[in-house]
Amino acid sequence: MTEKIANKKKTTKKPRTNGLDPRRGYEDNWEMVTFLGFSWEEAKSYKGQERIFLLEKAEENKIQFLKRQKQEEEQRMAQERQMAAMQQQMQQQQMQQMPPPQQNPYAQQPPQGIFPSPPQ
Numbered sequence: 369m370t371e372k373i374a375n376k377k378k379t380t381k382k383p384r385t386n387g388l389d390p391r392r393g394y395e396d397n398w399e400m401v402t403f404l405g406f407s408w409e410e411a412k413s414y415k416g417q418e419r420i421f422l423l424e425k426a427e428e429n430k431i432q433f434l435k436r437q438k439q440e441e442e443q444r445m446a447q448e449r450q451m452a453a454m455q456q457q458m459q460q461q462q463m464q465q466m467p468p469p470q471q472n473p474y475a476q477q478p479p480q481g482i483f484p485s486p487p488q
Contacts, residue, residue, distance in 0.1 A: 403429035
């Protein structure tokens with residue numbers, strides 16, 4: 369009898385077939401709801417090979433979604449860089465178009481009449 373118990377402890381549950389991770393329950397249902405558009409009850413109802421097939425399709429949709437999301441983020445970042453470069457270019461053009469500052473004729477001379485003249 370102890371041999372049977374020892375043998376039972378050594379056996380483990382077999383992972384899902386078709387190379388899928390041994391995910392279960394809520395995670396699987398969540399993926400079907402999110403990436404296949406099923407209701408929660410519908411996702412729970414699939415069993416066996418049909419469930420495995422649908423989970424593979426959900427995984428494919430998930431990968432496509434993540435790729436699309438990454439592309440959109442890269443496009444947004446490129447647009448932001450382009451806008452920043454355009455703004456900087458416009459500022460430089462405005463600076464070039466501004467007339468040079470006029471020289472103040474009194475800028476180099478000390479104020480007159482405020483300080484006594486130094487002795488000579």
